[in-house]
Amino acid sequence: MLGTYSSPFYCTIMDTVPTLESPAHASARLYEAFDTQKLPVIFTVLCLISVITSVVSESYGVHPYAVLALNILSYVFGGWYGIQEAVQSAREKKINVDMLMILSAIGAATVNQWHEGATLLFLFSLSNVLQTYAMDRSRNAIKALLKLRPNEATVRRNGKEERIPIGDLIIDDIIIIIPGENIAADGVIVSGSSAINQASITGESVPVDKEAGDAVYAATINGSGVLEVRVTRLATDSTLSRIIQMVETAQHQRARTQYLLETFESYYAIGVILFTVGLIFIPWLVLGHEFYASFYTAMVILVVASPCALIISTPASILSAIANGARKGILFKGGAYVERMAEVKAIAFDKTGTLTQGRMKLTDVYVGKHNPENVTESSLLALSAALEGRSEHPIAKAVVAEANERKILIPDMTNFVSLPGRGVHAKAEGYLTFIGGYRMFEEHGEIIPADLMQAKERFEKEGKTVLIIHRELGRSGDKGIHEDDGGWLGCIAVADVVREDAVIAIAELKRNGIVATIMLTGDNPTVAANIAKQTGIDEVYANLLPEQKVEVLRTLQKKYGVVAMVGDGVNDAPALATASVGIAMGAAGTDVAMETADIVLMGETLMNISYAVNLSKRARKIVWQNILFSLSVIVILVSAALGFSMPLPFGVVGHEGSTLIVVANGLRLLRHR
Known part of the structure; x- marks a missing residue:
């Protein structure tokens, strides 16, 4: 199923970021956006119209060739994207779910069950459209941040103020931000003071007081003061743009479970085809059953045994978890780190700038x-x-x-x-x-x-x-x-x-199943022990050089297994790279932190670490719910097809319905709090 609409399903979030481009390029992008977003819906509707018209025409005695033409038309509209994916898979010598669906529809037509084959393709197409719409909610959760960035900015040049598109801003421009206005670009305040709502970047809704010399970020909201800001980053390189690009990249990186299931898909699909061939010829040639009955049952099996829901069970959940985290200022660098975070048993903290x-x-x-x-x-x-x-x-x-x-x-x-x-x-x-x-x-x-x-x-x-x-x-x-x-x-x-939230955050981590919290610091043992006592840290390693932190982490991994390391992402780069999961905290606007860590916390609150652990564990739970549900549905539908001669339309409804249920279950992570 993923193959049918892989283009819209995995379309890049950055396609929505305004950039300066030629009219021809813009037209091409507009057509591509229309093709990936609108055409699947249009083709699904045309498929339905063709199916209904064909059935009605046949009942009124319209010429068989006209009915056949309508049936072929319904196949074209319903199978357009599936055929493309099936052909591409054939070229790559692979077998996937799309190929199984197309073969089922062709098989139905072979035994003159055009209407059932067309219904199969319509429901398959409709399921993918609904699936794409549902999964778009994960992307829209991030794309909505772009709406906070204004299209224009007030800039002072040559002593005059003028409104210009943000794409025309250059480094060192001075922009004027009035009260209540969204900040147009990353920069440094040169005049004025105000409280800035940075929720779009850090996920923290409490405004932060800013004054001359402090950094501000595009898409954050100015409070009651008037600010003059010197631009330090172009619009295309703002912190917000890099966050969105990072999330888009993360959504394309497969989780370990997803990789295993997609690898399993190819072998499973071959097995389904071989089993289907056996169902056609063994009952017919060996048991003396009618060819039509054997062939029809085989086509039903081909549909209900397809692992569509199973394959999408992981990405539906992981993408939602990544989107949810991004809204909170928690950036997972990929689905693998969502899964890995759920396995963390111990967390090591740097002291300065992290616990303090x-x-x-x-x-x-x-x-x-x-x-x-x-x-x-x-x-x-x-x-x-x-x-x-x-x-x-x-x-x-x-x-x-x-x-x-x-x-x-x-x-x-x-x-x-x-x-x-x-x-x-x-x-x-x-x-x-x-x-x-x-x-x-x-x-x-x-x-x-x-x-x-x-x-x-x-x-x-x-x-x-x-x-x-x-x-x-x-x-x-x-x-x-x-x-x-x-x-x-x-x-x-x-x-x-x-930090004010350190005690609560450490206690919350322990409630979420973290068995050990550790402090790694270059400070003296007395200071380290005092901080540990205040925060509830279990183990302390003091007087450590950067290379010694790496050695301690390796020892901790032997002791606890999966160990996360929390630091500032700059001074702790070797330790973050060594840890099972490296977490950079307070990384808004910090390139090094974004590159070094596996998970980036844009804000300064330690509570986001506990949130990331909790979110990851819930994502893992939902992934396994989806996998078990998908396998159960396949077993039930295959049993019904073999034991009770289940009609093809019922099999299609059960198959596609299970897929939509899996997607909906994964989307629950968008509402995780």
């Missing part, structure tokens, strides 16, 4: 007991922010960001000196002040007060990085560190923040 947000945040401010009386938590944070204000280190940025968030006035400072790997010092509020790790003070032989050391050790046990603040009272001109009365002001602690 990948950005430092100030978590604690401790005011030491041996400090001037006027030092408070706010003034200590202000002083720390002043010292860290010129540094580009992530820890420094976290300190400054916290001070700004609390709207604390940051004092000026002078004589800034950076001590790489240790800290910084500068003159602030008239005093030489130091901020840095314990190592900086230890190297100078300083004795840190007991309360400060206790706070430091407590924070470090929690997996945090600690910075100590020391001021040289009365020694503002020195650059050395001296233990002055009241000089130890306190300390601050920063940490890479665990």
Whole structure:
């Protein structure tokens, strides 16, 4: 059955993406689209009209040649695509379902059962049209995203604003996005701020706040602000276009089960033909049955034994699963990875940027007991922010960001000196002040007060990085560190923040049958153990180099079997390639991640991993439901044909009906939540 309408069934989604092309090319594409989408419907209707007209004409005594002409016409319309596929299969020395259907119809005509043969072809054609329509729903779920991309954009060139087609945009154009407008191209905000609905890309419906310097994507929706965006990708190379192209490619890649069934189809079809030939001649020549009765029964068997429903049982489900995932921002690179994800027993996570947000945040401010009386938590944070204000280190940025968030006035400072790997010092509020790790003070032989050391050790046990603040009272001109009365002001602690959904996501994975969750990180064991404790991770491997992560993954595969690896797709490329299933997270706009991983999560939520596992397992369940149902129907129909002389039309209805039921069952995955 797949062969009859293989062209519309597997038509590319990218055919719907607007591109600049010549009129001749556009006309050819229009004809091709009409041919693959409209002609099968028209031919099916004409086949029905021909069949009805033939039956009515015969009942009214119309000349036999006229009736014959109508019958031949119904065969042409009903078998047009099937004949093409059968001929192509014959050239390739293959036998498929289409050939079985055509042979059945020809066989019916041979014994002068034209009407039944025409009815067979009509129902076969109708079934394929309905099947194609149903499967189009999987593609339409993705093609609908294209409607979110505007056809025109407002661009500023030479000081003037004008509306132009998005195909005319070039790199570095400045486009103007008004409130509520869909963004026309991938780019970077150069002016303005707004909340952007990125559901079309990431699958996450909560708008994301964006400001100058942040990336935006075509087909996402601007909120209440006016934005000026510098174009970084052409329309044909946008993140949305690449998503659609990836999904289209994935839908063409066969799942393992589908490959096995299609391989089985050729041998099975040969077996059906040989069995049919045996049913024609053995009862006639050996048992003395009438040739007509033997031939008719054989034709019924040829129809009902055809594995149409069996062959489509896998793609109907897998394509729907791929489409469903894409709407959620989960891109499966092929049907094989849908099946493989359903088999995953353990999942390994990179720490930074995966289990954590990948950005430092100030978590604690401790005011030491041996400090001037006027030092408070706010003034200590202000002083720390002043010292860290010129540094580009992530820890420094976290300190400054916290001070700004609390709207604390940051004092000026002078004589800034950076001590790489240790800290910084500068003159602030008239005093030489130091901020840095314990190592900086230890190297100078300083004795840190007991309360400060206790706070430091407590924070470090929690997996945090600690910075100590020391001021040289009365020694503002020195650059050395001296233990002055009241000089130890306190300390601050920063940490890479665990994702808000990490705990829930890990628990959900375990509920979905994942037997082990593992962390692979290059960070130290203390920090790693703390993150694992917070998130519910089962096993921790710390202080790992990239090549060591690969070795650990191989060990995990021996222990658990199918192991998935979740990372950012850039720094974890070797590990993602080694894992049974590589999953790149937060990959919107990242070419490397899209190329490296087997499954790409466009958004930043860990819950999508659990969703992918659940979706894959349900897809596998429905595939096996379809396979068992298809085989059962074949057994029942063949038994009815052999034991109860089932008429050909009944066999056709049962055969085609089972195919439509299988397709409908697979399409249920589009509604999976």
